[in-house]
Amino acid sequence: MSNDLPAPPASKKLRWKIVGVVVLFVFIAGGYWLTGKIESALLFPAPQLSVDSDSGTKFELRDQLHLLTLPGGASVPIPNSVGRGLMAWSGFYDPTYQLLEPFESRETSPLLIYCHGNGELIGQWMDAFDEFRNRGFWVLLCEYPGYGSAEGKPSEKSIQQTLMYAYDIAIQQPGIDPQCVIGWGRSLGGGAICTLAEERPLAAVILESTFSSVGEVAYEQFGVPSFFIRNQFNNLATVKSLKVPLLILHGEQDQAISVANARRLHAAAPGSELEILSCDHNDCPDASQRILQFLTSRGVVKKEESATDER
Template sequence: MSGIRWILTCAGCYALYCLLLFLLQRHLIFPSLFVGLPDDPSLPEFVERLWVSVPGAKVEGWFLPSDISKESPRPLVIFAHGNGELIDWWPETFRGLNRRGLHVLLLEYPGYGRSLGKPSQKNIARAFCAAHDLMTQRPDVDASRIILFGRSIGGGVACALASQRSSAALILTSTFTSLHPFARRYLAPSFLLRDPFDNKAVVSSYAGPVLIVHGTHDTVVPYAHGKALAQAARHSRFVAYDADHNDCPPDWEAFFDVLVDFLEQTRVL
């Protein structure tokens, strides 16, 4: 009987562990950083602030206009950041794309920074779809040349958006195939995942060109994930950097040259 009790005790402890992971997983995936920031941030003068409202969420967006040909519609990059970041961190970096003739939209996640709501794959995708629809109505945006760009968990956001809205190209940096392998890291069954972000499935069915970028020494999302995404895509270019997770790419200006070359070679630009 002692052996049966031991087995039952272990099974009960494992079941409790899985229950806790199920309940807390979104706090692990989406830390909801810096809640309660000042309502009126000190914005760079080139940033246009906007808000996107969807059921259960109101998210902040920063539009960075192209420096070139403001009289005619320009391509737009919609950027989704990592799970431990905010849109506040990115305007100066993405000015590099403005100088190369592209608009950029930085959109926050529900529950992050000044944005309201709770982060989840469904809620974030809903907000990004609404932002996509809003931006394609602008006369200064070329709706036929929307480029989706995601970093880390943002790659999952970009793929979720790509599965629901049209786009001209998809760019994924330091992105995973899905979150199922990460569930196994925690010794938990993957069916418990509430936000699986099955990026490989989206990439494999995506008709447009895909640029995959990954660090060879990525300790958060293994390099093999980037290779697998590139192999799954119909039309892909894979770029590897001698970098870890948070320093990939190591030189953003040099990477933007690669990005623009990719868009030109695939006739998006």
């Protein structure tokens, strides 16, 4: 006489399979939701503005930098569905968009678009481009949605859209050469500039202390599978298809984004230049002179636009 138990009915097996699939789905969905929340907090800390209750003047929370002082200035509304703002063309410290005029006016001049790191605001960079402005460059600073007083929520897509709107308006301004727009991004800003390069023509790209992709960094540093990452900022894919001069700058001692990212980007972009600096992530020396030399050597700007001017 056999002691074997009867096999469970096929319907019971099916029910257990369904339960297993549901549990797996809930686990993956929960992990995706949780990593999304963590990703947003780490990738987009979005510094805000505080307001002095006596004067109403806006200051940046962390460094108390003076951002809004003048009451006027010519402005152009931007029809940005992600977050409306004003782009100020002269003398107005708008914390959403800022187009800085060159100190040396020419008939047409290059435009440098700069994108900052994830814990910064454009107000911290207002005085960082005198070297370029002395040489006739216009400089465009764009705040990320949700940062400072900018409306909207920061994401790869919303940042790309913001940059595209700003780019389209800036190149229409008298004095700007639309054929000589240069993108420079630091840290998260490198990802921002690469998203712009996917949709708008740039004459050259400078990537400083940035990543090959957020997905790779997440896996390397936290063991998070890249498919959980919503905002990939896949710079590696972008530089592979770039047809313009590319300069990559990175600190050898970078503890936030390892220098291996810079080497991956360099390897993926034949003809790019890689310069390894003796610094960490936030203490690298001013790269203005190196960038101007690079732009001249690659024929992006004329020699007189990178030569030292006497003011």
